[in-house]
Amino acid sequence: APAPGNALLRNLNPEQLAAVTLPNRHALILAGAGSGKTRVLTTRIAWLIQTGQISPAGVMAVTFTNKAAKEMLTRLATILPIPVRGMWIGTFHGLCNRFLRAHWKLAALPQSFQILDSQDQLSAVRRVIKAMNLDEERFVPKQVTWFIAGSKEEGLRPRDVTVRDEQTRTLVDIYQAYEDQCQREGVVDFAELMLRTYELMRDQPALREHYQRRFGHLLVDEFQDTNRLQYAWLKMFAGQSNCVFAVGDDDQSIYAFRGAQVGNMSDFEREFHVEHVIKLERNYRSYGNILDSANELIAHNRKRLGKNLRTEAGPGEPVRVYEATSDYAEAQWLLEEAQQLHREGTPRSEIAILYRSNAQSRVLESALFNAGIPYRVYGGLRFFERAEIKHALAYLRLLENPNDDTSYLRVVNFPTRGIGARTIEQLQDAARASGRSLYQSTGAVTGKGGANLAAFNALLDAMRDATRGLTLREIIEHVLEASALTDFYRNEKEGRERLENLDELVNAAEAFVTQEGFGKDAVALPIDEQAGAIAEGDPPAVARADITPDVETGEIVSPLAAFLTHAALEAGDNQAQAGQDAIQMMTVHAAKGLEFDCVFITGLEEGLCPHENSLSDYEGLEEERRLMYVAITRARKRLYLSHSQTRMLHGQTRYNIKSRFFDELPEGALKWITPKVQGFGSGFARDPRAAWAQAPSHGSSFGTAKKIEPKVATSDGVALRVGQSVFHTKFGEGVIVTLEGSGADARAQINFGRHGLKWLALSVAKLTPVD
Numbered sequence: 001a002p003a004p005g006n007a008l009l010r011n012l013n014p015e016q017l018a019a020v021t022l023p024n025r026h027a028l029i030l031a032g033a034g035s036g037k038t039r040v041l042t043t044r045i046a047w048l049i050q051t052g053q054i055s056p057a058g059v060m061a062v063t064f065t066n067k068a069a070k071e072m073l074t075r076l077a078t079i080l081p082i083p084v085r086g087m088w089i090g091t092f093h094g095l096c097n098r099f100l101r102a103h104w105k106l107a108a109l110p111q112s113f114q115i116l117d118s119q120d121q122l123s124a125v126r127r128v129i130k131a132m133n134l135d136e137e138r139f140v141p142k143q144v145t146w147f148i149a150g151s152k153e154e155g156l157r158p159r160d161v162t163v164r165d166e167q168t169r170t171l172v173d174i175y176q177a178y179e180d181q182c183q184r185e186g187v188v189d190f191a192e193l194m195l196r197t198y199e200l201m202r203d204q205p206a207l208r209e210h211y212q213r214r215f216g217h218l219l220v221d222e223f224q225d226t227n228r229l230q231y232a233w234l235k236m237f238a239g240q241s242n243c244v245f246a247v248g249d250d251d252q253s254i255y256a257f258r259g260a261q262v263g264n265m266s267d268f269e270r271e272f273h274v275e276h277v278i279k280l281e282r283n284y285r286s287y288g289n290i291l292d293s294a295n296e297l298i299a300h301n302r303k304r305l306g307k308n309l310r311t312e313a314g315p316g317e318p319v320r321v322y323e324a325t326s327d328y329a330e331a332q333w334l335l336e337e338a339q340q341l342h343r344e345g346t347p348r349s350e351i352a353i354l355y356r357s358n359a360q361s362r363v364l365e366s367a368l369f370n371a372g373i374p375y376r377v378y379g380g381l382r383f384f385e386r387a388e389i390k391h392a393l394a395y396l397r398l399l400e401n402p403n404d405d406t407s408y409l410r411v412v413n414f415p416t417r418g419i420g421a422r423t424i425e426q427l428q429d430a431a432r433a434s435g436r437s438l439y440q441s442t443g444a445v446t447g448k449g450g451a452n453l454a455a456f457n458a459l460l461d462a463m464r465d466a467t468r469g470l471t472l473r474e475i476i477e478h479v480l481e482a483s484a485l486t487d488f489y490r491n492e493k494e495g496r497e498r499l500e501n502l503d504e505l506v507n508a509a510e511a512f513v514t515q516e517g518f519g520k521d522a523v524a525l526p527i528d529e530q531a532g533a534i535a536e537g538d539p540p541a542v543a544r545a546d547i548t549p550d551v552e553t554g555e556i557v558s559p560l561a562a563f564l565t566h567a568a569l570e571a572g573d574n575q576a577q578a579g580q581d582a583i584q585m586m587t588v589h590a591a592k593g594l595e596f597d598c599v600f601i602t603g604l605e606e607g608l609c610p611h612e613n614s615l616s617d618y619e620g621l622e623e624e625r626r627l628m629y630v631a632i633t634r635a636r637k638r639l640y641l642s643h644s645q646t647r648m649l650h651g652q653t654r655y656n657i658k659s660r661f662f663d664e665l666p667e668g669a670l671k672w673i674t675p676k677v678q679g680f681g682s683g684f685a686r687d688p689r690a691a692w693a694q695a696p697s698h699g700s701s702f703g704t705a706k707k708i709e710p711k712v713a714t715s716d717g718v719a720l721r722v723g724q725s726v727f728h729t730k731f732g733e734g735v736i737v738t739l740e741g742s743g744a745d746a747r748a749q750i751n752f753g754r755h756g757l758k759w760l761a762l763s764v765a766k767l768t769p770v771d
């Protein structure tokens with residue numbers, strides 16, 4: 001029994017205290033967000049150790065992210081006067097890695113085995129498919145990797161898979177060949193880490209007994225997101241006599257798409273004969289308005305185990321809702337708000353920016369970067385560090401300088417062009433011998449490899465010729481196509497996000513050109529008499545010249561060279577230094593279990609959140625809602641929700657409706673911030689579009705057709721309205737997005753599809769309504 005006045009237990013409520021000090025039997029703590037599950041789990045570890053029931057080496061605790069594991073260790077270190085670094089606390093993958101490093105011989109692995117990330121895994125599978133002379137159309141590499149990972153997560157080796165048809169037979173053959181290849185090369189993928197550990201425990205009695213004796217207590221956080229293999233793995237370590245302490249929240253199950261099974265909770269209760277199921281109902285994290293929002297939202301889900309959450313903190317501040325006119329405006333507003341919070345005393349590390357998918361981070365990163373605010377991106381690479389972006393940049397660098405060997409090596413065989421390791425070795429030898437670049441040394445390689453290298457050089461030369469005189473946007477688009485990068489990702493089941501990122505690269509380039517004022521002279525010429533196009537906000541006109549003098553120095557520098565420098569800088573420097581106070585950026589998935597004083601949830605638009613891929617089925621929508629629930633419940637003091645009317649995504653401007661989830665929040669807890677004048681402010685001060693963006697905005701919810709839009713009359717007396725289709729003699733058909741000004745000053749922003757968004761002076765432009 002706990003000593004009265006035990007400092008460790010003093011700050012627990014009765015249910016938490018009961019959970020922490022449960023007798024040594026299996027237990028399930030089922031409770032909502034912020035109710036102290038993780039705190040209970042951590043405190044239980046400390047209590048077990050402090051009361052001498054177990055030594056630090058006898059505890060194994062599994063968390064969901066490395067960040068969460070680190071926080072748990074830090075907390076333990078402050079509670080206990082013991083070194084915690086050697087404790088077995090980490091993610092499933094982290095613990096398996098540790099296990100296999102210790103038992104590499106038994107596991108039949110080389111001592112320094114390497115771990116394949118998902119990208120490496122894909123190229124490994126691709127090599128296998130190629131070596132087996134199979135058709136990538138029929139055996140799509142990404143689908144094959146999912147088949148392999150799926151099989152492993154079911155605990156199935158190739159010989160265990162039930163074969164019902166020819167297709168499966170071949171898939172199993174690929175799986176086998178892939179395993180052989182990994183074994184030969186001494187590499188393991190993520191699922192292999194888990195499965196190999198599981199099998200070793202299952203098949204090696206001595207090892208199993210050792211670990212079952214060692215870990216008397218197994219504690220698992222975020223139990224709702226475990227998959228079948230992780231569950232089986234856990235059972236293996238638990239054996240007959242060890243205690244499993246699982247905590248979870250069915251409302252926060254957000255990994256069903258990866259095979260997580262909420263059903264593991266009820267299986268656990270049944271199979272382990274769990275005697276103690278404890279519910280925690282008091283939320284300690286958030287103020288009332290935040291919690292009410294979370295509760296009311298999640299009540300819209302039908303499939304729930306059912307829990308209540310209340311808080312004794314007051315209502316706190318209202319949840320602020322912001323509607324921006326564009327993703328840039330959203331980023332700019334967010335940046336100013338975050339700066340204000342910081343000035344008022346909130347550390348940057350207590351400000352989190354959350355988004356649904358990684359591609360959304362680019363605009364936000366860019367705003368923070370331009371304003372010189374330190375930030376850190378978790379659970380996902382920063383935009384310019386992502387593999388597909390690095391590949392694209394490598395091609396672009398080679399346009400500027402074919403002798404850039406690093407870039408050359410990166411893409412000479414990506415996508416694959418039959419240039420193998422041997423050929424590359426020969427090429428490197430030749431280059432070294434002659435002191436020339438790889439590009440210059442291809443002639444020294446003979447045979448088929450040499451021919452393929454020559455073809456690659458010819459491809460680079462052709463790209464350079466074809467892109468001469470094009471705008472930066474056109475250059476990048478051409479290179480993405482000609483290099484076959486786009487095709488490569490298009491053919492992947494999971495390539496979508498990468499394609500989105502490549503589109504984002506085009507957007508980034510365009511924003512860069514506009515921001516940096518390339519072709520400032522074009523800005524000085526406001527109206528193109530012929531077409532009526534205003535140069536501002538019309539990137540093709542701005543970037544028309546290939547070579548433009550730098551506005552500051554007069555130096556002649558191509559937009560491409562300037563952009564590449566910018567990309568290199570942005571990739572390298574601005575990631576906050578370790579220990580530096582930085583704004584925290586991450587996807588909602590990566591934010592699970594974490595908490596911050598102030599949270600911004602951005603891009604709350606139909607199609608993004610809920611994500612368009614999940615809209616087709618009810619289950620998908622419920623998972624999206626749980627995701628939103630996770631996001632909201634990260635905030636302690638202040639929560640911001642934002643959405644934008646327009647957003648550059650997938651390479652085009654989208655007109656978005658605000659998320660349906662807004663309708664599921666309690667109106668009384670929300671405060672709609674009236675859009676301020678939407679300037680681009682400091683970060684975008686040089687954006688020539690700023691002048692237009694600062695004009696009062698109209699059509700505040702374009703896309704919701706019911707709204708009455710302002711009309712503007714042209715010089716011909718034709719009344720135009722937002723949403724109307726019009727025809728222009730040069731740009732063809734387009735849709736009016738914004739109308740501003742009146743009389744001779746009237747102007748319209750029109751989306752001309754292929755020609756992009758343009759501002760037109762209505763007194764000059766000839767527009768004919770088409771509907």
Ligand code: ATP
Nearest residue numbers: 011012013032033034035036037038039284285593
């Ligand atoms: P999630 O579901 O988001 O993972 P959780 O249930 O794990 O949340 P914790 O992170 O453990 O919740 O706790 C939420 C916050 O409430 C933490 O800051 C924690 O320190 C605090 N807290 C928990 N219990 C108490 C308590 N009894 N007294 C004071 N603060 C508490």
Ligand code: MG
Nearest residue numbers: 037038039593
């Ligand atoms: Mg937690």
